[in-house]
Amino acid sequence: MKDDRGSPTAVETFARQIVAIAEHGDRAAFGALFGHFAPRVKAYLMRLGAPAAVAEELSQEAMLLVWRKAAYYDPRKSQASTWIFTIARNLRIDAIRREAHPELHPDEPALTPSQPPAVEETIAANQQEQRLRAALKVLPPDQAEVVALSFFADKAHGDICRDLGIPLGTVKSRLRLAMKRLRAALGDVL
Amino acid sequence: MTPTHHPSDATLFEYGGGSLSEPLALVVVTHISMCTECRDRLAEIEAIGGVMLEDLEPEALAPAAFARTLARLDEGATASSREIPRPASGGPFARSPLAPYLGDVADLPWKRLGRGIETVDVVRRRGRETRATLFKVARGTPLPSHGHRGREMTVVLEGKLYDEGGAFVAGDFIEHDADIIHRPSIPADEDCLCLIAVEGRLKFQGVFGRLIPLFVDI
The missing domain is CATH 1.10.10.10 (Winged helix-like DNA-binding domain superfamily/Winged helix DNA-binding domain)
Known part of the structure; x- marks a missing residue:
């Protein structure tokens, strides 16, 4: 919902949906996240110069990563939009620029x-x-x-x-x- | 000890926005891993990225896109995912962002670059000329004065390094633009281990310095 954008309720809902994927593979939650974020990830990739067809593929790929990495998401550390932004950013660097985006080690105790x-x-x-x-x-x-x-x-x-x-x-x-x-x-x- | 020399906001925006090339990004994130202050600064920048993503005008996907993605949920990892492999061994870099790049840290392929200087090639990109290199410099070793064709970023991992702007200790971050000519040095009583990324080949000064590029690829 466009009017809902960034409202406290929406922000919390997205976070809870990612947690629901991690906890019990919630496909309905995934559908809701997909509906909201996939078109935005596609827009992000196109804004950075990807042709529409490539952006279409990669935005689906990004949402697959949301599904697979959901267990790594910590709602106390970042919001859903922040976390999905980093997934889209890293995927684009990987697929389009053919480089990696070096990240903090996941077991970093100081995180x-x-x-x-x-x-x-x-x-x-x-x-x-x-x-x-x-x-x-x-x-x-x-x-x-x-x-x-x-x-x-x-x-x-x-x-x-x-x-x-x-x-x-x-x-x-x-x-x-x-x-x-x-x-x-x-x-x-x- | 908390580092006192940090990346500029501009450099953190490049890392967080994703425009920094991999070798430079590795130096930045290695500093971040040693600096709670910059971890918070990066969190702010990535949150800005999240708001930017959220506020883009959505581009509709094909009607079948969601069904196609659902069908792939149970497949294995995707082929195009360039996940950096987990390192096999522990050691001082076990939880560093460097770990995936170094492999077996007990057996790093150190190369002698000159008296008192050893290096390990960590990552090269963009026609191999942008690269990150580990430097192990023995106490008191003189380093050559040099200029740049691009930027240089350094994070000190152990020991101490003197450069423009003072003394730098473990965790400290140093960045120079292309226009600087400088001559870093190492204290007489302590070895130094640092990670340095540069864009483009260095330009050495002086007769001795000008000979270096004839022998080594730095």
Whole structure:
């Protein structure tokens, strides 16, 4: 549901659906996730230059990975959209760029200590996406542009600055300023 | 000890957004594995990625797409999935992002690069010229002054390294743009182990330095 996008209820529902897949192979939950995320993953891949047919295949592939990796998803650590974004990102790097995206080791003991307690996290997860979305909407356009290009251009910032005709230092300082604003908006939620 | 030198926001955006080439990304994530602060910074950036994904205008899939995917749920792992294989052995890198790249850490293929310097090729991409290399440098070994054709990123794994900007210890991250000419050095009383990724071949300075590329592929 478009109106439901990012609402606390929707955010929580997606997380619960991934957990339901992990716990009892819930195909109905998978169907709901597929309906919402597969078309967005396809749009993400096309935005990064994949032809529609390739994006169609890979978005199904990404959803298969959601099914297979569901047990690794920890709703206390990330939201469903964040987790599915990383799956789509890594799959694209693998299938299109023919490289791997090096990741933290899954058994990394230090993966957990900086996380707040579970009860607070449930509340935090509900607010984080909304706060981030609101903060992204009010970013100055020049900052919003380089943030978007960081996700949708598959280009090093050295190439992005040439495309935009601005110095590399300007790209870097815009990202630094954007991050400062977004971090302030998240406040103590993260 | 907590690292005090971190990747810039721009570099974390490149890692989180997925545009950083694999060797550079490996140096960044190795730092992140040693730094709780950057783990939180990355979580923020990936959450932004999630919001960006969520807010894209959906592209409809073919009507049969879901049924086709359902039919594949019970198959084995997909062929195109470039999962990095789990390493066979433990050792100091057992839980490092480096582990899958190193194989048997007890028997790394160290190559002698010169007096006091040994290296292991970790990963090469983009026509092999962008690569990440493990460097083991003996205490007091002089390193050649050099320039770059691309960026250089370093994470110190053990010991200490002096470079532009000061002294760097285990976990610290150093990044240089293509335009820098620098001469890192190692303290007289401590060996140094670090992972360095560079884009493009180095440009060595001085008569001695200019001879190096004739002999070694760095």
